Amino acid sequence: MSISSRSMASKTQVGFVGLGNMGSPMAKNLLKHGYPVIATDVFPESCKELQELGAQILDSPAEVADKADRIITMLPSSPNVIEVYTGPNGILKKVKKGSLLIDSSTIDPAVSKEMALAAEKMGAVFMDAPVSGGVGAASSGKLTFMVGGVEEEFTAAKELLSCMGANVVYCGQVGTGQAAKICNNMLLAIGMIGTAETMNLGIRLGLDPKLLTKILNMSSGRCWSSDTYNPVPGVMEGVPSANNYQGGFGTTLMAKDLGLAQNTATNTKTPILLGSLAHQIFRMMCARGYAGKDFSSVFQFLREEEGQ
Amino acid sequence: MSISSRSMASKTQVGFVGLGNMGSPMAKNLLKHGYPVIATDVFPESCKELQELGAQILDSPAEVADKADRIITMLPSSPNVIEVYTGPNGILKKVKKGSLLIDSSTIDPAVSKEMALAAEKMGAVFMDAPVSGGVGAASSGKLTFMVGGVEEEFTAAKELLSCMGANVVYCGQVGTGQAAKICNNMLLAIGMIGTAETMNLGIRLGLDPKLLTKILNMSSGRCWSSDTYNPVPGVMEGVPSANNYQGGFGTTLMAKDLGLAQNTATNTKTPILLGSLAHQIFRMMCARGYAGKDFSSVFQFLREEEGQ
Amino acid sequence: MSISSRSMASKTQVGFVGLGNMGSPMAKNLLKHGYPVIATDVFPESCKELQELGAQILDSPAEVADKADRIITMLPSSPNVIEVYTGPNGILKKVKKGSLLIDSSTIDPAVSKEMALAAEKMGAVFMDAPVSGGVGAASSGKLTFMVGGVEEEFTAAKELLSCMGANVVYCGQVGTGQAAKICNNMLLAIGMIGTAETMNLGIRLGLDPKLLTKILNMSSGRCWSSDTYNPVPGVMEGVPSANNYQGGFGTTLMAKDLGLAQNTATNTKTPILLGSLAHQIFRMMCARGYAGKDFSSVFQFLREEEGQ
Amino acid sequence: MSISSRSMASKTQVGFVGLGNMGSPMAKNLLKHGYPVIATDVFPESCKELQELGAQILDSPAEVADKADRIITMLPSSPNVIEVYTGPNGILKKVKKGSLLIDSSTIDPAVSKEMALAAEKMGAVFMDAPVSGGVGAASSGKLTFMVGGVEEEFTAAKELLSCMGANVVYCGQVGTGQAAKICNNMLLAIGMIGTAETMNLGIRLGLDPKLLTKILNMSSGRCWSSDTYNPVPGVMEGVPSANNYQGGFGTTLMAKDLGLAQNTATNTKTPILLGSLAHQIFRMMCARGYAGKDFSSVFQFLREEEGQ
Known part of the structure; x- marks a missing residue:
C-alpha cells in the first residue's frame, strides 16, 4: 500500500519547490537531516547554493514530481501555488500515486x-502546512507548522516537517492549517495596533512608556x-522597535x-470589525512608506509628528 | 508639619465616601486592619452594614472632612466626584490643612x-487611585491601585491602600493613575473583541475552538x-463565558x-482607531440586550444566529 | 463580417439565461419590444410565465448559444456566471463565432x-452590464445599465439593453461596468449608515427628525x-422606512x-476604511434578523432599544 | 417689558465679541445694515479695521454688556465661550436684564x-446660533445660522442674524443649533471620506474619474x-481639489x-461607528501634514504613493 511504502521509504529523496528566503533554509535543514533533496525554482540563481550543498536541481515541478514521492512547496501566494500544482509543468502533471x-x-x-x-483525483495526498516564525526560525529549524489534511497522513508529514520546525501542530481537515495561521496573524495585528x-x-497622558508597559x-x-x-x-531590547523597525515581520506581509x-471572512460571512x-x-x-518596515512601526505611523 | 503629623497618626480615623458595591467591601477592609472609619453615602441604607461593623456614619462629605484628615472616595463617575469634593456639602468645604x-x-x-x-488651594493633597479588579477583589483585599499624585505622599497613600489591595503602583503626577487604568482597559477591550x-x-473555517486557543x-x-x-x-472553566456571561465585568462598565x-484621546488629539x-x-x-452581561459576551454578539 | 451581420439581424432571436426576480421581467421587456426570446433557467418553474408569453424554453445555456447569437445572462453570483459560461453545458460549449x-x-x-x-478564445464578445434599480425598475424597463467591454460593440449592446433600461452608460474596458456598480453601492452604503x-x-440631541432632514x-x-x-x-413617504423596512434593497444584497x-479593494491594495x-x-x-429588511433598517439597528 | 423694548429698539447698538476671521466680516455686515456696533477682542489689533469703519471698541465683554442689550459672540471653542460669558470680565458680570x-x-x-x-439667572436670554459657510460666506452675508433657544426670542435674533446670513433656521431648544451643525458636519465628513x-x-479598477463622478x-x-x-x-473647477487643496474648510477644523x-455621542451613549x-x-x-489643507485632501491621503 502506497502510504506504508512511503513511510518505510524514509531518507529517500524529498522534493522541494520554491527556494526563496524561507524555502532555501528549510530545504537546507532537510539536507542536514540526511534527506536527499530534489529541488526547483523559477529563478535558477536561487538554486545555486542548494546545489553546492548536494541537492539535485531540476527544471520544473513536474520533473520533481516524477522523481520524488514526497514534495514540499513554499511559495509567495495563491496564484503561484495554483501554477506549481496545476499548471502545464506542474506537480500534478507527473505526480506518482500515493505521493505526499x-x-x-x-x-x-x-x-x-x-x-x-x-x-x-491523481491519487495523491495534499496537506497545507503554513509556518509561523520568520527567516531566522527557518534557518535554525525552529519554525512552527500548522498542518491541515487527512489525519492518517499527519505522522508521515511530521517526520519531514520536524526537520525544519520545533512545533508541528495538527489542526484538522485540509485548509485548517491556513485557517490557524490566518487567525493567529489577525489577532496579532489587532493586538499590535491596539498596543x-x-x-x-x-504617553500623551503623561505616563512613562516603560512603566505603562509594566502595568499592562x-x-x-x-x-x-x-x-x-x-x-x-x-x-525593550532585541526587538525591531529598538532598531528603527528594521528586520522582523514586514508591514507588506x-x-x-x-x-x-x-x-475568508467575506466568503464565510463572518463579521470582523477590528480585523477589517x-x-x-x-x-x-x-x-x-512603511511597506518594508516591521509591522510594529504602526506606533510610529500613529504618533503625531513634530510641528503639526 | 502636616505630612509627618499624618504619617505618625497612623491608625487614627479614616474617612470614606461612597459605599456602593466596591466602596463597601473596601471600607470593611480598612476596619479589619484596625482603622476607625467615618463614612457617608447619599443612600443611607448603604451605610447600615458598615455601621453595624463599627463605622461612624455622618450626613455629608463635609462632615467627614471635618473629622478625618485622610479620606478615600469611591464614586460612579466624574459628576459625582465633582459634587463630593466641590459641592455645597463637599469635602473641600471643611477639609483640614494637610489632609490626604x-x-x-x-x-x-x-x-x-x-x-x-x-x-x-485649601492646603490639602489630592491623589487619584483607581482600581483594577472587581467586587471579588475588593472583598478579598486583592485590588490593584494605580496611583497618581505628588510622589512624596505616595508612602502615606500606600499605607491605607495596601489594606485594600495586593498591588499599589505609583504612576506619576496627578491623573496618571486614571490614565493607566484607562489605557489598560482600552487595550483589554481591543484584545477581547479581537479574540x-x-x-x-x-470556528467558521473548521477549527476546533480549544485547539485554536492552544495555538494562539x-x-x-x-x-x-x-x-x-x-x-x-x-x-475554559471558571470564566463568565462558562456561565452564560454572568458575573465578571459588565458591558456597560x-x-x-x-x-x-x-x-481623553479627543482632548489630546490622539488617534485611536481600534479603541474608538x-x-x-x-x-x-x-x-x-448585552448591558448587564460580562463584556466577553461580544463573542455571542458577533456570532451569527441560527436560521439567518 | 460577424459584427455587422449581427447588427443587421435586429429583431432576430435573443437568448436569455437566468429568469429570477430580475431576469424574468427583463426578458419580458425584450418580448414586448418584439424580440423573439430563447431562454433557460436551472429552475424549470421559473420559465413557465415567459413560455406562456411566447418565449422558447431550452434545457441549457449551451442549447441557447446554439440558437441565438446575442445572449443576456442575469445570475446571482460569480460561481453561477462561471458555470453558465464555462461549465459542461455552458454557453461557450456551443457559442457561435461573433456572438455578443x-x-x-x-x-x-x-x-x-x-x-x-x-x-x-471562442471568437465571441463578452460585455459586463450590471444594473442599478430593483425589481420595480426591471418591470417598468427603467433600469440603469453600466456597461464594460469593447467600445465598438457598445452600440449593439445598447440596442438590446435600452429595451430594458432607461440609461445605458458605457464605462470602459471589460469589468468597468461591475466597477461602477460596486463603487456606487459602496458609497451608497456609507451614505446610508452615515445618515x-x-x-x-x-434625535438624541433634541432635534426633530423632519427638521434635521431639511437642514441636512x-x-x-x-x-x-x-x-x-x-x-x-x-x-418621508413611499420609502421602505415608511413601511417597516419592507421592500426596497435587502440588507443581504x-x-x-x-x-x-x-x-476588489483587497486585490488592488486600495484602503477603504469606511467601506470596509x-x-x-x-x-x-x-x-x-435584518437580512430580509431593506438596508435602510440600519437606522433601526443602531437605535437604542427601550428599557436598556 | 424687556422683550418688546428690545424689539422696538431696533437699530440701537449691538455688541460683538470675537473679531477673528469669521467675526470680523460678520460685524462689518451689521455696520453695513446700519447697526452701531460696540465690539471687543482679546487681540487689540483685530479691532483696528472695525474701529476705522466706525465701531466703538471696548476693553472687555463686561463693558460691552454694560452698553448693549443685544450681543453676538463668535469664538474658537468652548473654553473661550465660558470665559467670555462667565469669566471675571465676562458678559454676565454686567449684563442688563432682558438682554439677548x-x-x-x-x-x-x-x-x-x-x-x-x-x-x-441674570435675567438675560442666551441662544446658540452656529453658522455653516466659511469666511467667504461671512463676508458676503450668505451664512446659514442654525438657532437654538426660546422660540419667542427667535424673531428678535433673526432680525440681527439676517444681516449676516442668507438662511436663519430655528432648530428648537437651546443647544439644538449646535446639534444641527455637528450633525451636518459629521455626515459631511463621512460623505467626503466615502467619496x-x-x-x-x-480609478484603481480602471474607471475614468469624471465618468465615475457622472455615474455616482x-x-x-x-x-x-x-x-x-x-x-x-x-x-471639477472652483473647488479646493482643483487648487492643491488650498482654501476651503481645513482638516483641523x-x-x-x-x-x-x-x-456628544459619548455623552448620549449613541453609537456612531462611521462618524467615529x-x-x-x-x-x-x-x-x-494635512492640518492646513482642505478636508477633501483625504483623497490624497488615501491614495497610494508612487514607488510603494
Missing part, C-alpha cells in the same frame, strides 16, 4: 482545498505585542495575511 | 487634575483574553471606560 | 475579465440617503455587494 | 445649555461631496467638529 504533497505557503484555505481535490494606540495615548503586562491589557514585541522604542483573513480595520490600517501604511 | 484625599473612582483624568488644584472575532472566524496561546496572537478569560463557551478613553471602534461596538451591545 | 454575450449579473470584475478572455448615525445622534438637505450633509430614501420612519467591494466598516455592519445585521 | 445674547461659536451643546442657565475611498477604488451623481451614491465639492483633482460629535472612524481619520491626517 505538503504546501507550506500562506494562502487562501479555499485554494488549499482546491489543490487537495485536484491531488486526490501602539494604547502606548501613544498613555501585570494586568488584563497584557498581550504578546506588549510583553514580547513592544512597539515603542526604548521599552502583514497586509497580505490580513487580506487573506478579509477574504486593522487590514485597512496596514494597507494605508504600505502606501505611506 | 484619595479618589479611587474611575473618571476623566482632567477632572482629577481639577480636584487636585482645588484641594491644593472574539478571531475565534468566530476560526503558544503563538504571537496570545493575549489575556485568549489565555485567561477566553470568551468562547466550553474553552466597559463602555463607560471606553468613553473616558475616547474623551471598540467603544462603538460595546455601545451597540448595551443597546441590544 | 452580455452579463448583467453583479459579480467580481475579475471574473468578468476571465469570462471575456474565455469568450474571446442613520447622524439622524440618531440628532440644504447643507453639505445632503446625500441620496437623506433626500430621497431617508431611513427614519415618519420623515447590500452585504453581498460590499463583499465584492472588499474583494460598512461591510462589517451590514454583515452583522444579516446575522441579527 | 447670541453665540455663533461652534461648541459643545452642553456648554450652550450651561451658558443659557447662567444667563437666565474619496470610492473614487480611489474606481445620477445614481444612489450621489452626495454633496460627489456633486458639489469633488475631492479628485481634475473632476473638521477634526475639531468631529471631536464635538464624538463627545471619520474622526480618527481626520485626526491622523492632522498629524501627517
Whole structure:
C-alpha cells in the first residue's frame, strides 16, 4: 500500500519547490537531516547554493514530481501555488500515486482545498502546512507548522516537517492549517495596533512608556505585542522597535495575511470589525512608506509628528 | 508639619465616601486592619452594614472632612466626584490643612487634575487611585491601585491602600493613575473583541475552538483574553463565558471606560482607531440586550444566529 | 463580417439565461419590444410565465448559444456566471463565432475579465452590464445599465439593453461596468449608515427628525440617503422606512455587494476604511434578523432599544 | 417689558465679541445694515479695521454688556465661550436684564445649555446660533445660522442674524443649533471620506474619474461631496481639489467638529461607528501634514504613493 511504502521509504529523496528566503533554509535543514533533496525554482540563481550543498536541481515541478514521492512547496501566494500544482509543468502533471504533497505557503484555505481535490483525483495526498516564525526560525529549524489534511497522513508529514520546525501542530481537515495561521496573524495585528494606540495615548497622558508597559503586562491589557514585541522604542531590547523597525515581520506581509483573513471572512460571512480595520490600517501604511518596515512601526505611523 | 503629623497618626480615623458595591467591601477592609472609619453615602441604607461593623456614619462629605484628615472616595463617575469634593456639602468645604484625599473612582483624568488644584488651594493633597479588579477583589483585599499624585505622599497613600489591595503602583503626577487604568482597559477591550472575532472566524473555517486557543496561546496572537478569560463557551472553566456571561465585568462598565478613553484621546488629539471602534461596538451591545452581561459576551454578539 | 451581420439581424432571436426576480421581467421587456426570446433557467418553474408569453424554453445555456447569437445572462453570483459560461453545458460549449454575450449579473470584475478572455478564445464578445434599480425598475424597463467591454460593440449592446433600461452608460474596458456598480453601492452604503448615525445622534440631541432632514438637505450633509430614501420612519413617504423596512434593497444584497467591494479593494491594495466598516455592519445585521429588511433598517439597528 | 423694548429698539447698538476671521466680516455686515456696533477682542489689533469703519471698541465683554442689550459672540471653542460669558470680565458680570445674547461659536451643546442657565439667572436670554459657510460666506452675508433657544426670542435674533446670513433656521431648544451643525458636519465628513475611498477604488479598477463622478451623481451614491465639492483633482473647477487643496474648510477644523460629535455621542451613549472612524481619520491626517489643507485632501491621503 502506497502510504506504508512511503513511510518505510524514509531518507529517500524529498522534493522541494520554491527556494526563496524561507524555502532555501528549510530545504537546507532537510539536507542536514540526511534527506536527499530534489529541488526547483523559477529563478535558477536561487538554486545555486542548494546545489553546492548536494541537492539535485531540476527544471520544473513536474520533473520533481516524477522523481520524488514526497514534495514540499513554499511559495509567495495563491496564484503561484495554483501554477506549481496545476499548471502545464506542474506537480500534478507527473505526480506518482500515493505521493505526499505538503504546501507550506500562506494562502487562501479555499485554494488549499482546491489543490487537495485536484491531488486526490491523481491519487495523491495534499496537506497545507503554513509556518509561523520568520527567516531566522527557518534557518535554525525552529519554525512552527500548522498542518491541515487527512489525519492518517499527519505522522508521515511530521517526520519531514520536524526537520525544519520545533512545533508541528495538527489542526484538522485540509485548509485548517491556513485557517490557524490566518487567525493567529489577525489577532496579532489587532493586538499590535491596539498596543501602539494604547502606548501613544498613555504617553500623551503623561505616563512613562516603560512603566505603562509594566502595568499592562501585570494586568488584563497584557498581550504578546506588549510583553514580547513592544512597539515603542526604548521599552525593550532585541526587538525591531529598538532598531528603527528594521528586520522582523514586514508591514507588506502583514497586509497580505490580513487580506487573506478579509477574504475568508467575506466568503464565510463572518463579521470582523477590528480585523477589517486593522487590514485597512496596514494597507494605508504600505502606501505611506512603511511597506518594508516591521509591522510594529504602526506606533510610529500613529504618533503625531513634530510641528503639526 | 502636616505630612509627618499624618504619617505618625497612623491608625487614627479614616474617612470614606461612597459605599456602593466596591466602596463597601473596601471600607470593611480598612476596619479589619484596625482603622476607625467615618463614612457617608447619599443612600443611607448603604451605610447600615458598615455601621453595624463599627463605622461612624455622618450626613455629608463635609462632615467627614471635618473629622478625618485622610479620606478615600469611591464614586460612579466624574459628576459625582465633582459634587463630593466641590459641592455645597463637599469635602473641600471643611477639609483640614494637610489632609490626604484619595479618589479611587474611575473618571476623566482632567477632572482629577481639577480636584487636585482645588484641594491644593485649601492646603490639602489630592491623589487619584483607581482600581483594577472587581467586587471579588475588593472583598478579598486583592485590588490593584494605580496611583497618581505628588510622589512624596505616595508612602502615606500606600499605607491605607495596601489594606485594600495586593498591588499599589505609583504612576506619576496627578491623573496618571486614571490614565493607566484607562489605557489598560482600552487595550483589554481591543484584545477581547479581537479574540472574539478571531475565534468566530476560526470556528467558521473548521477549527476546533480549544485547539485554536492552544495555538494562539503558544503563538504571537496570545493575549489575556485568549489565555485567561477566553470568551468562547466550553474553552475554559471558571470564566463568565462558562456561565452564560454572568458575573465578571459588565458591558456597560466597559463602555463607560471606553468613553473616558475616547474623551481623553479627543482632548489630546490622539488617534485611536481600534479603541474608538471598540467603544462603538460595546455601545451597540448595551443597546441590544448585552448591558448587564460580562463584556466577553461580544463573542455571542458577533456570532451569527441560527436560521439567518 | 460577424459584427455587422449581427447588427443587421435586429429583431432576430435573443437568448436569455437566468429568469429570477430580475431576469424574468427583463426578458419580458425584450418580448414586448418584439424580440423573439430563447431562454433557460436551472429552475424549470421559473420559465413557465415567459413560455406562456411566447418565449422558447431550452434545457441549457449551451442549447441557447446554439440558437441565438446575442445572449443576456442575469445570475446571482460569480460561481453561477462561471458555470453558465464555462461549465459542461455552458454557453461557450456551443457559442457561435461573433456572438455578443452580455452579463448583467453583479459579480467580481475579475471574473468578468476571465469570462471575456474565455469568450474571446471562442471568437465571441463578452460585455459586463450590471444594473442599478430593483425589481420595480426591471418591470417598468427603467433600469440603469453600466456597461464594460469593447467600445465598438457598445452600440449593439445598447440596442438590446435600452429595451430594458432607461440609461445605458458605457464605462470602459471589460469589468468597468461591475466597477461602477460596486463603487456606487459602496458609497451608497456609507451614505446610508452615515445618515442613520447622524439622524440618531440628532434625535438624541433634541432635534426633530423632519427638521434635521431639511437642514441636512440644504447643507453639505445632503446625500441620496437623506433626500430621497431617508431611513427614519415618519420623515418621508413611499420609502421602505415608511413601511417597516419592507421592500426596497435587502440588507443581504447590500452585504453581498460590499463583499465584492472588499474583494476588489483587497486585490488592488486600495484602503477603504469606511467601506470596509460598512461591510462589517451590514454583515452583522444579516446575522441579527435584518437580512430580509431593506438596508435602510440600519437606522433601526443602531437605535437604542427601550428599557436598556 | 424687556422683550418688546428690545424689539422696538431696533437699530440701537449691538455688541460683538470675537473679531477673528469669521467675526470680523460678520460685524462689518451689521455696520453695513446700519447697526452701531460696540465690539471687543482679546487681540487689540483685530479691532483696528472695525474701529476705522466706525465701531466703538471696548476693553472687555463686561463693558460691552454694560452698553448693549443685544450681543453676538463668535469664538474658537468652548473654553473661550465660558470665559467670555462667565469669566471675571465676562458678559454676565454686567449684563442688563432682558438682554439677548447670541453665540455663533461652534461648541459643545452642553456648554450652550450651561451658558443659557447662567444667563437666565441674570435675567438675560442666551441662544446658540452656529453658522455653516466659511469666511467667504461671512463676508458676503450668505451664512446659514442654525438657532437654538426660546422660540419667542427667535424673531428678535433673526432680525440681527439676517444681516449676516442668507438662511436663519430655528432648530428648537437651546443647544439644538449646535446639534444641527455637528450633525451636518459629521455626515459631511463621512460623505467626503466615502467619496474619496470610492473614487480611489474606481480609478484603481480602471474607471475614468469624471465618468465615475457622472455615474455616482445620477445614481444612489450621489452626495454633496460627489456633486458639489469633488475631492479628485481634475473632476471639477472652483473647488479646493482643483487648487492643491488650498482654501476651503481645513482638516483641523473638521477634526475639531468631529471631536464635538464624538463627545456628544459619548455623552448620549449613541453609537456612531462611521462618524467615529471619520474622526480618527481626520485626526491622523492632522498629524501627517494635512492640518492646513482642505478636508477633501483625504483623497490624497488615501491614495497610494508612487514607488510603494
